[in-house]
Structures are given as C-alpha cells and as structure tokens.
Amino acid sequence: MVAIEGLGRLLAEHPFFQDMTPEVRDIVVGCCANAHYRPGEYLFKEGGKADHFYLIRQGSVAVEVHAPGRPAVVVENIGEGDIIGWSWLVPPYVWTFDARAIEQVRAITIDGACLRTKLEANHELGYQLYQRFIPIMGRRISEARLRIVELTTDAVY
Amino acid sequence: MDGTLPTRVNASPAPAPDPMDTRPFRIVRRIAEVDGCFTLHLRSLDGRPLVYQPGQFNMLYAFGTGEVAISISGDCRDLTTLVHTIREVGTVTKALAKLKVGDVVGVRGPFGRAWPIEEAYGNDILFVTGTIGLAPLRPLIHEVLHRREHFGKVVICYGSRGTHDILYEKDLHRWRGRFDLQVHVTVHSAPSGYRGRVGSVANLVKIARFDPEHTTAYVCRSETMTRPAVQALHERGVTSDRIYVTLERNMKCGVGFCGHCQMGGSFMCKDGPVYRYDTIEDIFTVREL
Numbered sequence: 001m002v003a004i005e006g007l008g009r010l011l012a013e014h015p016f017f018q019d020m021t022p023e024v025r026d027i028v029v030g031c032c033a034n035a036h037y038r039p040g041e042y043l044f045k046e047g048g049k050a051d052h053f054y055l056i057r058q059g060s061v062a063v064e065v066h067a068p069g070r071p072a073v074v075v076e077n078i079g080e081g082d083i084i085g086w087s088w089l090v091p092p093y094v095w096t097f098d099a100r101a102i103e104q105v106r107a108i109t110i111d112g113a114c115l116r117t118k119l120e121a122n123h124e125l126g127y128q129l130y131q132r133f134i135p136i137m138g139r140r141i142s143e144a145r146l147r148i149v150e151l152t153t154d155a156v157y
Numbered sequence: 158m159d160g161t162l163p164t165r166v167n168a169s170p171a172p173a174p175d176p177m178d179t180r181p182f183r184i185v186r187r188i189a190e191v192d193g194c195f196t197l198h199l200r201s202l203d204g205r206p207l208v209y210q211p212g213q214f215n216m217l218y219a220f221g222t223g224e225v226a227i228s229i230s231g232d233c234r235d236l237t238t239l240v241h242t243i244r245e246v247g248t249v250t251k252a253l254a255k256l257k258v259g260d261v262v263g264v265r266g267p268f269g270r271a272w273p274i275e276e277a278y279g280n281d282i283l284f285v286t287g288t289i290g291l292a293p294l295r296p297l298i299h300e301v302l303h304r305r306e307h308f309g310k311v312v313i314c315y316g317s318r319g320t321h322d323i324l325y326e327k328d329l330h331r332w333r334g335r336f337d338l339q340v341h342v343t344v345h346s347a348p349s350g351y352r353g354r355v356g357s358v359a360n361l362v363k364i365a366r367f368d369p370e371h372t373t374a375y376v377c378r379s380e381t382m383t384r385p386a387v388q389a390l391h392e393r394g395v396t397s398d399r400i401y402v403t404l405e406r407n408m409k410c411g412v413g414f415c416g417h418c419q420m421g422g423s424f425m426c427k428d429g430p431v432y433r434y435d436t437i438e439d440i441f442t443v444r445e446l
Contacts, residue, residue, distance in 0.1 A: 064349060072349040076356045079364075102352055143357045146385055147345050150287075151318055 007032045007108060014055060016083055016132055024128045027118055031111040037061075037101035043084070044095045050087035051113040056080055059105035064098040072098065076140075086133050088112025176412045179218050179263035180207075182239060187258055190242060192322035194289055195254055196230070199239040199262065206236035207264065210271035211296035212403070212431045216411050217241060218263030219252035226408035226426070228293035229267065233300060239264065242292040242324070268411040270431050272297045272401060274304070277373035280399070281309040283365065285386045287316040287358050290377040291324050293403060293430075297375060298332070305337060312339040312365045316358035320347050341365060358382070359389035369394030376402045376434075384442070387434060397435035404429050404437070420446050 008029045011017040017025055035054075037043060043054060043061060054061075060079045064072040075097070078084045087095050089112070119126040186198035201207060207215070209229050216224045225247065231240025245254040256262065274297070282301055286294050301311060313332060317323045323342065333340040341361040343354040354361070358378070372395050376386050383402050390400055406418035406425045413424035421440045423429065440446055 062349070062351075062355065074347040074349060074351055074355045075345075077354055079354075100349075102350075142385075143359070146382065147357065149381055151345060 007034070010057070010108060011055075014081070016055070020128050020132075021124075024122075024125050027122065027125055028110060028115065028129075031114040031118075033109050033111070035107045035109045037105040037107065039101055039103050041101050041105075043099040043101065043105075043107070045098050046095050048095045050085065050093045050095045051111065052109045053083060053085035053088055053112055054099075055108040055110070056082050056084060057106045057108060059101060059103045061105060062100050062102050064100055066098060072100075077102070083136060085112075086137055088116070089129070089133055176265065176268070176410075179216075179265045180205075181261050182207075182264045184256055184258050184260050184262065185238070187256075191324055191326075192288060192318070193245045194242055194292075194324060195245070196240060196242045197253070197256070197262070198231075199241070199264065200237065201239070201264075202261065207239050207267065208236065209233055209267035209296075211274070211300050212272035212293060213267035213269050214293075214408070214430065215239075215241065215264050215266030215268070216408070217243075217249075217253060218265065219249050219256070220261070220263060222252035223249045224263075224265070224409075225249035225253070226268075226411070228430075230292035230295045231299075233296050234303065242289065242295075244289050265411060268408075268426055269429060270427075272375055272431050273433075274300060278307045279309070279371070281367040281372040282311045283362070283367055283372055283374040283390075283395070284311075284313045284315075284377075285358060285362060285374060285390070286314070286377045287382060288318065288322065289324055290379075291315060294375060294377045295325065295328070302338075309371065310339065310367050311337065312341070312367055314341045314343075314358055314361035314365055316343045316345070316361070318345050320344050320351060320353070339365060357385070359385045362386065362389035362393060367393075372399060374400045376400060378402075380404060380441070397438055398433060400434040401431055402434050402437075403431050 011025060011029055056078055058080055060077050061084055062074045063076040063078060064074050066072040084099055087093060181202040182199035183202055184197050185200045188196040190196055211233055214226050214228045217227050218224045227241045227243055230242040231238060243250050243253055245251050284294055284298060301308060315329065329340055329342060332338050343356050343358060343361055347355050374390050374395050376383055378386055387400060404425055406420060408426040409415045409417040411426045413427040418425035
C-alpha cells in the first residue's frame, strides 16, 4: 500500500500526469511498478512486444538502432523526467528501437497491456492518455524529420 | 579581463575605407578542422589591422578564382590575426582550401551588422548553434567572456552531426571547464556506449538553466534549423525581441549595391546578417525569398 501511495505521488508530481483527473491517474497508478536497470541492460528490444512505457526517474537511456556486423547507433538519449515508449499504444504493439540503460536507471514502468484493456471500457482514460502521448509522438516525428534534413543537406548547420 | 571596452568594440561598425579595396593577407597558420572545415589565420601585408565586431564577415578572394563571404571567427580584440573558419563546399572555398601557409589571399571588409552586446547587459545569455554555426558566434562568445561581469548566466547549446565533427572541440572543453558557463553539447547520432547527449539542439534549449524573461538568445543556424530553435526559445518564454538570428544569402558586393543578397526590403550584407528576430519574423517563413 505504501509503495502504491509513493508511486501515486510521484506520478501526480510529474508534468506528464500532473493535470490528469485523480480518477484516471489512479487507474494508471494501478498499472505501475518501480524498476531498476543496470548500465548496459535493455529496457526493451526492437521486435519485442511493446507492453510497457517508462517514466525515467534517474539516469539516462539510449535509444539505439542495431545493424548486423557493426555496433549499434544511438539516435537519441532519454533522460530524467522523460517518458519513453509509445509503441504500446499503436498496433501491432511491437518495439521499433532498442532502449538500453547508459547508467544506473530508476524508472516507473507502466503496464501498457493492462491499460489497453482498460481503454476499451474507459474512453476518458483513453482520451487523457492520447492527449499526452500524441504531442510526444508529434515532437519526435518532427525532430526526426529535421534531423534527416540536417544529416543529408550540406548547407545546413 | 576587466570590463574596459576598446573603442573599436564600442563603436558602430566602421565601413572599410573603400569597400571595394581588396587588401592582401598572408596565411600564417592553417588548421584542419572537422567535417570539411578548415581555419585560416591571416596577417595583413600592409601593416594595418582589420578592425571588426563579432558577427561581421569579410569577402575572401582566392586569386584567380573569386570571392566568397566568410564570417570572422576569431577574437576581435586580437588585432594581430584575422581568423576565418571555412567549409569546403563551392568553387572559391575549394580554392581557399588548397592554399598553404605563406600563400596570400585578398580580404575585403568587414561588412554587415554585428551581434548586439550592450543590449543584453544584465541578462542571461544563450547561444544556440550547430556544426559550423559556431564559427560566426565564437567572436561574440569571446567578447561576452571578456565582459563576463555584465551578464547573468551564460549558456552555450551546441549540436553536431556526430561525435567526430564537433567544431572547436578544444574551445568547448575549455569553456565547459569554467565555473561561470553552462555548455551543453548534443550530437545527432553516436556509437553505442556514448554517454553524452544525443538529440536535437532544440532539446538543449529545453534543459538549459536560464531565466527566460531576462535572457537574450543568439541563434546561428541555417534558416531551416533556426525555426525549431526559435520555437524552442518561444516555448521557454524568450520573446522574439530578445532573440537574434543570422541569415545567409549569396553576398557579392558587401555594401548593398548588387542586390544578390536581398530578402524583402533588406540587403543581408549591410542590414544583416544579424537580425533581431521580431524584425524579420513576418518574412522569415515566406517561401522563395
């Protein structure tokens, strides 16, 4: 019970969940758990089932693309306070990147599979979650496009 | 360094005695930088120093090939050496890249409006730049550090494509070692195991510590990349009248005669290349200007 109350407080203080209605946030809290990852440990791997998302409380996580016969390439670092993972919201619920702890990472994992079943019955929950995830998705797509421009255009600096 | 300001730095940009007069400068040092960039240290052959302000540019003449507009990237208080960092991309810059120590280039300038400094007194300072965009900002960074006591927090947000093409890496290390500077560096991609930041420069703006209501931001990126940088600044609460940007066009004469660098009613070579963002906001996203 103490752990749940602690997670509830952490979520309530985080900007991502701050303005959620208490009823909806309580549902999310019910699907949360604390997690710890050692340096080098994967939070998830490309192709795996995307059933969680993560709120990074401490440390940083490298989003990587792996290629055969060569080291993985880091395309983004996710740091403290950031949310990582939205593939759990979008069919076929499969990770499209690797996420690996660069250092000791403490995170709150939120069970997306659990939330998905609740979304069907509780559209308010769905609305409030999509309302928060869509800007993150939009921002990351927009950043990715700009980085393509930057990486492929000589005149861009 | 005390806060005493040399007259030449205080003064408004003095036009060259004859803006069409090309003066000979000898290359005294050549540094191979990253990503097709190189730095030339030049010394005048006529014994007169070239006095300039941070943000101004010169027309460099590769004899027999042509002229190109290049920002000045040294410390404007050092009157002995003129420093230009150049990326090898076109005919003239490729010709400049082939020159060696001892060779002579022609220099016309300085031209253009400088980065305003006194307007930012009392404010936090934020530099937002990427890859070779650091070159036109470096004289301003030097000048802000010379006058450090006039400013609050000073933050540098710099991005490069990869870990191998960070321009002026030694400078960035030195600046990062100071207790009165925040230096944030990000790269677009990195080898696995890299512990630095990977992501966009706009993200650095989001994490940098400064007081948005009392911050002056200097942005030196391409126009494409300036837009997200300005957006990130707006999101933090820095208003357009406290954001300065640089623009680039094909500059030829340097004095607003030829019209090659015209954008709307402005000639970038004499009205720019530095603009306060609110003065160009309306035309900044107009296509084909």
